[in-house]
Amino acid sequence: MTNSTNTALFNYVLGLADDALILGQRTSEWCSRGPFLEEDIALSNLALDYIGRARMFYQYAAQIQGMGKTEDDLAYFRDEREFTNLVINELPNFDFAFSIVRQYLLDVHACLYLEQLSNSKDQRLSEIAAKAIKETRYHLKRSETWVLQLGQGTEESAKRMQDALDELWGYTPELFISSEAELALSGEEGEASIAVNRESLRHLWLERVTAHMLTSGLVIPEQNWQVVGGRNGDHSEHLGHLLSEMQILQRSYPGLEW
Amino acid sequence: MSESGQAIFDRRIESEQKVEPKDWMPADYRKNLIRQMSQHAHSEVIGMQPEGNWISRAPTLKRKMVLLAKVQDEGGHGLYLYSATETLNATRDEMNEALHSGKAKYASIFNYPALSWADVGAIGWLVDGAAIVNQISLQSTSYGPYSRAMIRICKEESFHQRQGYEMMIVLANGTKEQKAMAQDALNRIWWPSLMMFGPHDSDSAHSGRSMQWKIKRRTNDELRQSFVDQTVPQIEFLGLEMPDPEIKWNEERGHYDFGEIDWDEFKRVISGDGPCNRDRIRHHKKAHDDGQWVRDALVAYQTKKSAASAA
Secondary structure: OOOHHHHHHHHHHHHHHHHHHHHHHHOOOOOOOOOHHHHHHHHHHHHHHHHHHHHHHHHHHHHHHHHOOOHHHHHHHHHOOOOOOHHHHOOOOOOHHHHHHHHHHHHHHHHHHHHOOOOOOOOOOOOHHHHHHHHHOOOOOOOOHHHHHHHHHHHHHHHHHHHHHHHHOOOOOOOOOHHHHHHOOOOOOOOOOOOOOOOOHHHHHHHHHHHHHHHHHHOOOOOOOOOHHHHOOOOOOHHHHHHHHHHHHHHOOOOOOO | OOHHHHHHHHHHHOOOEEEOOOOOHHHHHHHHHHHHHHHHHHHHHHHHHHHHOOOOOOOHHHHHHHHHHHHHHHHHHHHHHHHHHHHOOHHHHHHHHHHHHHOOOOHHHHHHOOOOOOHHHHHHHHHHHHHHHHHHOOOOEHHHHHHHHHHHHHHHHHHHHHHHHHHHHHHOOHHHHHHHHHHHHHHHHHHHHHHOOOOOEEEEEOOHHHHHHHOOOHHHHHHHHHHHHHHHHHHHHHHOOOOOOOOOEOOOHHHHHHOOOHHHHHHHHHHOOOOHHHHHHHHHHHHHHHHHHHHHHHHHHHHHHHHHHHO
């Protein structure tokens, strides 16, 4: 592997790890705060799947980097400008509708994404994707059902769901922008590749989301604003607070065993 | 002439057979069970908060997962216990309301704050350890659904207890700061853990009848002594100082002696004036209130769906 391919692969895997960790951390905030006990347990489970996924990606990233770092070095000793998660993952859980709509939009995306990643030329990535997609198919079933039930529930629930969709919509274009690392690891048209071509997922994603929102009585907003830049370290102000809380012990007592 | 419900019930209790939901039972037996089981369920659910307080700050990703899974298990235990209590015709809404109004109690230990990462270890080790001592005896409780829930819960709790103790081992063998963290957690959590077993047998309002009905199988003081006896050698192994200077092996009794619990504090915390009582209920009530629209929407959706399928 050439040096530049190695750097691209490291950045690529790190981005996937950051996406999973930041969403997992956000989702874990629901623990003991769910709308009822069964859902509380389900949301904790979702968070666990994401943190588990983050660990697999970080371990691989650390191995590619080859500097003897651990998953925790990568998760706990980088600042907000160095985190490259997509912005949608870091947004706070404004209300249950917001978390559910975000999860649904991301689940549809992750299903498409992981299906392709499971065909990656990189064996480790394809193995991680094969494991993750099983969880994601189940997550999608759940979030799809929630969108339907809350979209068709009461006037209040429909309004909250529509508001959440409107608020989130401008964060979705970023899901389809390939980073430099991704472009470098994509093969020519029709060739096997390491990374997934994000643009290619856009059409199918929009088709699925639009159909389900329609069934659920929700309206797809106009795409007239967007926030992008997470992969380049351009984040919302929310990420810094999330990281400062998450990293506090490692930063206060660096280098210890826990 | 057929035998009276009371006679059948008495014979069941006498011969160590389980009482099942459809069996006749004395009204007070039912009432007593609902009180104890819902209190137990609430304890599991409120118990999610102090440890949950550290999920976002767990120092490694592995620890974060272990803690999240543990807190999730506690929610699961709450769920088994609420379901078991529902077999006595208590509804979840009634139980939640009783929790929010202060009518139903929960384990007082959760009214103390989790102030450092070591508290997460100490809670697993001491609080789950105390809970297990209590719950092992409840596996043979006379009410079937409660007994079965306890058997299942005990397996998971002992796993949590070992995880908590393992965390304490790491901290007790760590740096000066980590060891101090572990000692401080032990000192703070020790006494409230002993209080978990309730008042002395001579002062326990519900104990007599619960023992007679075999809802409870061992007395508060017996259980507390078992806990002290199993825990003192573990403190020694960690190389931490005893949290109570009066802890001493008593050759004659074959047990460890220990100091007297501050019963004024015990009463204060139980009656609502502990360090976190208000926070715990506010947190639970806020989640419940914030979730009202979600629960309403589910009911509305189901109603629409069944109306549509009936049409």
